[in-house]
Amino acid sequence: MTLARSSRSGLQDTIAAIATAPGSAGVGIVRVSGPQALAIADGLFRGKRRPSRTPGGRFLFGELHAGGELLDEGLCLVFRGPRSYTGEDVAEFQTHGSPAVLGRVLSRTLDLGARLARPGEFTLRAYLAGRLDLAQAEAVLGLVEASTETARRQSALGLSGALSERVTQVGHLLTRTLAAIQALLDYPEEGVPDEDRAAPLAQAQAALEDLLASAHAGRVSTRGARLALIGRPNAGKSSLLNALLGYERSIVTPLPGTTRDYLEAGLELAGVPVTLLDTAGLRDTEDVIEAAGVRQAVTLAENADLVLVLEDGSQPREALPIALPAAASVLHVRTKADLPAAWADPAALDVSAKSGAGLPALREAIGAALLGDATRGEAWLTTERQADTVRRALAHVQAARTLPDDLAGYELEEALHALAELTGQDVQEDVVDAVFRNFCVGK
Numbered sequence: 001m002t003l004a005r006s007s008r009s010g011l012q013d014t015i016a017a018i019a020t021a022p023g024s025a026g027v028g029i030v031r032v033s034g035p036q037a038l039a040i041a042d043g044l045f046r047g048k049r050r051p052s053r054t055p056g057g058r059f060l061f062g063e064l065h066a067g068g069e070l071l072d073e074g075l076c077l078v079f080r081g082p083r084s085y086t087g088e089d090v091a092e093f094q095t096h097g098s099p100a101v102l103g104r105v106l107s108r109t110l111d112l113g114a115r116l117a118r119p120g121e122f123t124l125r126a127y128l129a130g131r132l133d134l135a136q137a138e139a140v141l142g143l144v145e146a147s148t149e150t151a152r153r154q155s156a157l158g159l160s161g162a163l164s165e166r167v168t169q170v171g172h173l174l175t176r177t178l179a180a181i182q183a184l185l186d187y188p189e190e191g192v193p194d195e196d197r198a199a200p201l202a203q204a205q206a207a208l209e210d211l212l213a214s215a216h217a218g219r220v221s222t223r224g225a226r227l228a229l230i231g232r233p234n235a236g237k238s239s240l241l242n243a244l245l246g247y248e249r250s251i252v253t254p255l256p257g258t259t260r261d262y263l264e265a266g267l268e269l270a271g272v273p274v275t276l277l278d279t280a281g282l283r284d285t286e287d288v289i290e291a292a293g294v295r296q297a298v299t300l301a302e303n304a305d306l307v308l309v310l311e312d313g314s315q316p317r318e319a320l321p322i323a324l325p326a327a328a329s330v331l332h333v334r335t336k337a338d339l340p341a342a343w344a345d346p347a348a349l350d351v352s353a354k355s356g357a358g359l360p361a362l363r364e365a366i367g368a369a370l371l372g373d374a375t376r377g378e379a380w381l382t383t384e385r386q387a388d389t390v391r392r393a394l395a396h397v398q399a400a401r402t403l404p405d406d407l408a409g410y411e412l413e414e415a416l417h418a419l420a421e422l423t424g425q426d427v428q429e430d431v432v433d434a435v436f437r438n439f440c441v442g443k
């Protein structure tokens with residue numbers, strides 16, 4: 001028995017939704033999927049042919065009507081299951097893209113027997129019909145939400161099945177090892193060559209470690225990264241923020257203590273949606289407002305994905321009055337590089353907000369720090385769920401490498417289960433529900 005609120009209920013219903021974004025656009029789409037889709041289209045659309053008499057893969061031009069009333073003129077696309085996105089019969093209405101038109105078209109489909117689609121229900125049906133695996137379905141969501149070129153490229157790779165393929169390859173290695181272990185258990189006196197037992201396991205571990213290393217890049221390129229600029233007063237934090245943004249977002253003055261409240265601004269760096277945080281200069285101060293700003297700066301640095309520590313290169317170097325958070329990833333920047341240098345540090349990047357010198361190198365270093373060494377051409381793990389399954393698989397593989405054969409076999413089976421969860425071949429219903437809950441209606 002499935003629960004009433006489960007994603008699996010009502011799957012025989014015909015569903016409908018506006019597929020395009022809210023607001024006005026040249027064209028908008030209402031999509032209908034399910035056994036009644038073409039009958040509903042017949043009740044709504046008048047063209048040279050009835051949609052239910054039209055072969056799949058065709059479109060019709062005509063008028064959309066609600067009872068006697070003309071709603072709009074538009075196109076009707078006809079798909080016949082299983083040759084459609086969902087695998088079911090699908091009718092699409094492409095109309096003029098106003099909320100008023102789309103709203104009437106949608107409510108007409110509901111009057112004719114469709115129900116409103118739940119978030120992600122079209123893609124859920126594609127998944128349940130076996131047209132997409134779970135990682136590919138997540139990539140569909142990634143494509144809908146992609147705000148940068150990197151996020152788009154990774155999602156397109158995921159939808160193509162490249163990520164699932166990487167995972168399947170690891171699965172093959174584990175299956176080979178399992179077979180070798182089984183042979184050892186059955187015929188202990190015969191033994192198996194290392195290339196059947198130890199080598200594929202080592203390879204599987206390396207492949208899982210590579211995959212897991214991509215999770216950070218996948219996360220920041222889709223969800224974005226927070227980058228805190230910290231340093232002593234007058235170090236040039238606000239000037240650098242403005243220089244990176246290309247406009248005067250933050251107030252700059254020669255007075256130390258200019259920035260008090262923190263400020264955020266968004267931009268894209270190395271294909272990552274980055275939120276820059278300008279913070280109050282770090283110093284001991286009697287001023288209660290400024291002191292609150294300093295405390296805030298420390299907290300922001302602790303929670304940032306990357307911290308830029310700025311130091312004025314034209315003044316004698318002074319230690320920061322706070323300890324940097326140990327876990328944070330940090331880049332050191334020597335500012336005001338257009339002025340005569342008072343000190344040098346090969347570990348710091350020389351940058352001048354005034355002349356722009358060093359900014360391209362800084363952007364590149366930020367990109368490298370955020371994306372790590374994940375290979376650009378390969379498919380990354382792009383969701384927390386995917387990273388979690390790989391993390392679990394890796395732990396089982398590591399355990400298997402230290403255990404005697406019978407126990408190792410058990411660990412490898414667990415690792416295979418974890419990987420099957422990634423692609424959704426072997427997955428609990430609540431996990432599937434959680435994936436599709438993040439979708440928008442109409443996808």
Ligand SMILES: Nc1nc2c(c(=O)[nH]1)N(C=O)[C@@H](CNc1ccc(C(=O)N[C@@H](CCC(=O)O)C(=O)O)cc1)CN2
Nearest residue numbers: 019029031056057077079082083084085086092122443
């Ligand atoms: N108008 C429109 N644009 C869209 C979609 C859509 O549903 N409607 N998509 C979705 O959200 C994406 C495209 N995805 C699709 C995937 C498969 C099929 C499909 O009908 N496949 C059949 C037929 C193939 C064929 O005729 O060659 C199949 O694979 O059997 C359609 C769209 C993006 N653009």
Ligand SMILES: Nc1nc2c(ncn2[C@@H]2O[C@H](COP(=O)(O)OP(=O)(O)OP(=O)(O)O)[C@@H](O)[C@H]2O)c(=O)[nH]1
Nearest residue numbers: 233234235236237238239254257258259281353354
């Ligand atoms: N020559 C030169 N001056 C700079 C550069 N960057 C900042 N300055 C100057 O340094 C002073 C302080 O700059 P801000 O950007 O306000 O410094 P801040 O770190 O934000 O300072 P607080 O907000 O007080 O913590 C200003 O007079 C800037 O014009 C630079 O690259 N070259």
Ligand SMILES: [Mg+2]
Nearest residue numbers: 237238258259
């Ligand atoms: Mg400032």
